[in-house]
Amino acid sequence: MPFGDGTGPFGEGPFTGRRGGRGGRGRGFGRGMGRGRFGAGGVFPVNNPAYRPASAMENLTSEQEEVARKIYEVLPKINCGACGYPTCMDCARAIAAGRAPYNACRVLRADGHSQIKKIIEGR
Numbered sequence: 001m002p003f004g005d006g007t008g009p010f011g012e013g014p015f016t017g018r019r020g021g022r023g024g025r026g027r028g029f030g031r032g033m034g035r036g037r038f039g040a041g042g043v044f045p046v047n048n049p050a051y052r053p054a055s056a057m058e059n060l061t062s063e064q065e066e067v068a069r070k071i072y073e074v075l076p077k078i079n080c081g082a083c084g085y086p087t088c089m090d091c092a093r094a095i096a097a098g099r100a101p102y103n104a105c106r107v108l109r110a111d112g113h114s115q116i117k118k119i120i121e122g123r
Contacts, residue, residue, distance in 0.1 A: 060097055067119060068096035074115045075105055082106040095120070 060068060072092040083104045085091040094100035095116065102120055103113045 060093060064093075064096045068092045070119045071095050071116050074108070074112050074119070076107050076112075078107065080107060 068089070069092070072089050075088040075092055077088050079087045083091045083100070083106060085094060085100075085104075088105075091100065091104055095102060095104055102116045105112070105116075108116075
C-alpha cells in the first residue's frame with residue numbers, strides 16, 4: 001500500500017473495485033479500464049465546442065470578405081474560442097456571412113457589439 005489510501009500499483013485495496021490481483025481496474029491514471037481522471041477509461045474529452053471542420057468555413061464573396069475584415073478589426077483577436085469558432089477571423093467571417101449573430105463574441109463589450117452591428121447594417 002504505497003499510496004496511503006489503500007490503493008496499490010496493482011489494483012489492490014478498498015478503493016479499486018477489486019479484491020487484489022494484478023492488472024486490476026485502478027482508480028487513478030494507471031493501468032486498467034477504470035474511470036480514471038476524465039470519465040470513461042481516463043481518456044481526455046474530444047468534443048471541443050471551438051472545433052469547426054474545414055468544410056464549415058465556406059468561401060465568401062469579396063464584399064463579405066471586406067466586411068469580415070472590418071469586423072475583425074473590432075474583435076479582440078485573442079482566439080479564445082468562446083464564440084464557438086477557433087479564431088477571431090473565423091468568427092468575423094461567420095458574422096459577415098450571416099451564420100453567426102453580430103454579438104457572437106463573448107469577450108467583446110456592448111460598444112464593440114454595436115460597432116459590429118453598424119458595420120453589418122452599412123453594407
